Every structure is written in structure tokens, then in C-alpha cells.
Amino acid sequence: MEQLIIFAVLITLGYTAGTIAERKHYRSINARESNFLNLPAVTVKNALDEDAEIEKVHLVLGSVVVSIDYFKRFLAGLRNLFGGEVKSYETLVDRARREAVLRMKEKAERANIILNLRIETSSIGQSANKRQALGSVEAIAYGTAVYLKKKG
Amino acid sequence: MKYTPRELKDNVNISWTSPLKELFLLLGGVLGIVLLVYIALGFAVDVVVKKLPAEIEKDLGGLYSGMYENTEKTPAGLRLQQILDELVKQLPERELQYKARLVHGSRANALALPGGNVIIFSALIKEIDSENTLAFVLAHELGHFANRDHLRGLGRRLVLLFFSVALLGTDSSVTNFIMSSVINVEMKFSQRQEKMADLFALDLLNRRYGHVSGATDFFERMSKKEKMSHILYYFTTHPYPESRVGILNEKIKEKGYAMKEKIPLNDSFKSPED
Numbered sequence: 179m180e181q182l183i184i185f186a187v188l189i190t191l192g193y194t195a196g197t198i199a200e201r202k203h204y205r206s207i208n209a210r211e212s213n214f215l216n217l218p219a220v221t222v223k224n225a226l227d228e229d230a231e232i233e234k235v236h237l238v239l240g241s242v243v244v245s246i247d248y249f250k251r252f253l254a255g256l257r258n259l260f261g262g263e264v265k266s267y268e269t270l271v272d273r274a275r276r277e278a279v280l281r282m283k284e285k286a287e288r289a290n291i292i293l294n295l296r297i298e299t300s301s302i303g304q305s306a307n308k309r310q311a312l313g314s315v316e317a318i319a320y321g322t323a324v325y326l327k328k329k330g
Numbered sequence: 331m332k333y334t335p336r337e338l339k340d341n342v343n344i345s346w347t348s349p350l351k352e353l354f355l356l357l358g359g360v361l362g363i364v365l366l367v368y369i370a371l372g373f374a375v376d377v378v379v380k381k382l383p384a385e386i387e388k389d390l391g392g393l394y395s396g397m398y399e400n401t402e403k404t405p406a407g408l409r410l411q412q413i414l415d416e417l418v419k420q421l422p423e424r425e426l427q428y429k430a431r432l433v434h435g436s437r438a439n440a441l442a443l444p445g446g447n448v449i450i451f452s453a454l455i456k457e458i459d460s461e462n463t464l465a466f467v468l469a470h471e472l473g474h475f476a477n478r479d480h481l482r483g484l485g486r487r488l489v490l491l492f493f494s495v496a497l498l499g500t501d502s503s504v505t506n507f508i509m510s511s512v513i514n515v516e517m518k519f520s521q522r523q524e525k526m527a528d529l530f531a532l533d534l535l536n537r538r539y540g541h542v543s544g545a546t547d548f549f550e551r552m553s554k555k556e557k558m559s560h561i562l563y564y565f566t567t568h569p570y571p572e573s574r575v576g577i578l579n580e581k582i583k584e585k586g587y588a589m590k591e592k593i594p595l596n597d598s599f600k601s602p603e604d
Contacts, residue, residue: 193350218333252353256357257356259359260359265345272344291333
């Protein structure tokens with residue numbers, strides 16, 4: 179019985195803490211994304227006008243590690259039995275990707291555009307290489323920040 | 331190329347279904363399957379256990395003998411065997427050679443292991459002050475053998491352990507959850523079996539000594555001692571001592587068993603470790 183109680187506590191804790199943290203994170207992501215609306219980050223290597231004069235370019239990189247809560251891990255474990263979309267991991271990866279891009283943009287606040295954007299993910303932590311476990315996910319976003327000379 | 335900033339309204343990468351709904355759906359499915367397997371397993375084990383020949387049980391007992399074979403033949407151990415032998419003489423049928431072993435241990439507990447091995451932990455002796463009470467504990471374990479509970483428990487656990495480890499691996503949180511819920515179902519079976527063994531022991535005690543004094547002593551003592559914490563090992567598989575005393579007293583009244591003077595415990599038990 180004690181084991182079940184401990185389990186129920188962990189699940190409730192995971193669900194409450196996880197939901198609160200996730201909502202808070204999404205609020206922050208949405209606010210910062212609208213702040214950075216004027217700094218586009220694109221995957222093409224060259225999207226500049228032909229007559230644009232470049233002041234400087236440099237590499238920008240943003241990375242984040244997000245961990246999964248007990249509730250989501252348990253839900254994904256159940257999913258492993260039946261198959262199908264692992265919905266509980268979707269927000270985890272989505273948050274990691276967007277946060278990484280935001281951190282990357284924060285490195286180049288005054289840039290005009292970020293070219294050649296790439297996003298990569300990897301799982302890290304103790305259970306990273308085990309078959310059915312996912313500890314935390316790391317997302318790295320990197321690209322080339324381009325600063326143009328002011329015209330006139 | 332002109333860039334027009336625009337905010338994205340929907341997020342296609344996230345499903346907007348409630349995770350709680352998904353949890354209950356999946357959990358219901360898993361628990362349903364586990365329950366079906368468990369019930370099927372229960373029937374299978376019950377059939378196998380009834381037909382299991384004594385030879386195979388002896389082989390199974392061999393698995394355990396390695397753990398406890400080295401207990402020395404102390405005076406206390408010999409006396410324990412004598413008490414057990416006297417009880418066994420009263421049994422209508424004897425399939426196994428029953429062996430009592432006194433093992434050093436800090437838990438006040440006794441075990442019935444396959445192959446006719448009765449394990450008594452030294453901490454249990456300290457809680458006992460008469461030979462009659464010790465005989466009752468031994469008779470209780472003989473009751474488990476008579477009802478073949480020791481095989482039932484072993485069979486279910488072995489099969490379940492095998493399945494969960496084979497399907498999910500040992501460190502999956504799902505395995506842990508399934509195991510803990512299964513153990514809780516098992517507890518109910520065990521409590522019923524403990525009750526049956528208690529009543530068997532009471533009957534055997536009466537046949538051996540002609541009275542049942544001392545039968546409830548151990549549980550009375552335990553219920554006084556362990557009032558503080560109920561989350562101890564002993565109680566997780568056994569009913570609460572208080573309710574066991576109640577059931578035994580009812581039975582004693584019903585059958586009209588006599589109460590006579592108890593035989594004090596042999597001196598050799600006083601300090602079994604020395």
C-alpha cells in the first residue's frame with residue numbers, strides 16, 4: 179500500500195508542478211516571441227537584397243535543457259505499451275525548440291536577420307541511452323546573425 | 331524580399347487533448363489486462379499446486395536450502411525440531427519431511443518454504459515465553475503446508491515477476507506500478523490464508539496438548555508492542571494481530587477448547603545466539 183501512496187503522491191506532484199511550470203514557460207515564450215517579431219530567423223543561406231551592405235556577421239547559438247516530469251514520463255510509459263502518438267512529450271520538445279531559438283535571438287538583439295538557422299535535439303541525462311526512457315531533452319539552435327549597414 | 335512580421339496563432343506541434351483523460355484511458359486498459367492475467371494466473375496456479383508431486387516440491391525446496399542449510403545443530407535448534415516432530419505426528423498425512431531451522435534474524439517472523447522447511451527467526455523466540463506458543467507458531471506454518479499456500483504464493487510471484495520483467499524491463503516505472511498493485515491484491519489472498527492457517531494451528535495445538543493455552547499469546551504481545559506503527563513488514567502480509575486474537579478466541583469458544591497450564595520454554599531458547 180505504501181508504494182501505491184508514494185506513487186500517487188509522485189504522480190500528483192509531477193502533474194501539478196509540471197503543469198504550473200509549463201504554463202509559466204509558455205507565457206514567457208509567447209511574450210518574448212512577440213518581442214522578437216522584427217528579427218526573422220530563416221533556414222535559407224541567403225535571403226538578403228542584392229544591394230544590401232553587410233556590416234558584420236557572427237555565429238549565434240542558443241541551447242536549453244528541459245526535463246520531463248514524473249506524470250508525463252508515466253503517461254509516455256503507458257503509451258509504450260499500446261503505441262500511438264506520445265502526446266505527453268510534444269510540449270516538452272516544442273518548448274525546448276522555441277526556447278533555444280529565443281535564446282539564440284537574444285544573442286543578436288540588434289541584428290537584422292539570422293540566416294541558415296538549424297535546430298538540433300538530443301536526449302541527455304542518466305537514462306539518455308536506455309531504450310524506453312527519456313530523461314531530459316536538449317535543443318540547440320544556431321545560425322548566422324547578419325547586421326546590415328544603415329542606409330542613407 | 332520584404333519581411334512582414336506576423337504572429338502565429340495556433341501551434342500545430344501540440345495536441346490539445348487533456349493528458350488526464352489519456353492517463354485514465356491507458357491506465358484503465360493496463361489495469362484491465364493485468365486483472366485478467368492475474369485471475370487467469372490464479373486459477374492456473376491453483377490447479378498446478380494441487381497436482382504438484384512431492385518430488386518436484388522437494389526440488390523446489392532445494393533452491394532455498396542453500397540459504398538456510400548452514401544453521402548449526404544447537405540445543406535450541408534440536409529442541410525446536412522435537413516440538414515440530416511431535417506436532418507432525420498428529421497430522422493425518424505426511425507428504426514431506428518437515429525440518430525446523432532456527433535462523434538469526436531481527437524480524438519476529440516465521441516462514442514456510444517449499445520442501446517442508448520451517449524457518450523461525452531468532453527475534454520471534456524472544457517474543458515467546460511458553461512452549462505452547464512456539465508450538466502454535468510451528469503449527470501455523472504446518473497449516474500453510476497443509477493448504478499449500480507456500481506454493482501458491484511462490485507460483486504467482488514467479489510468473490508475475492517473469493512477465494513484467496520480460497515485457498518492460500526491471501527499471502520501468504510501469505513495471506513498478508504493476509508490481510505494487512499486484513502485491514496489494516496478493517495481500518488479501520495472504521490474509522485469508524493466514525486466517526486459515528491460524529485455525530488449522532489451533533486445531534493441531536489442541537490435538538497435541540489437549541488444550542489451547544498459549545495460542546493467542548504471541549499476537550497479544552505483538553499487538554501491544556506494535557501499536558505505534560502499522561507499516562511494518564510483519565503486518566503487510568499478515569492480518570492485524572488484534573483481529574487474529576479475536577478470531578482465535580471466537581473459535582476457542584465455539585469449539586469449547588480447554589485452557590490448561592502452559593509448559594515454560596526450554597532454557598536452551600533463552601539466548602539462541604550464544
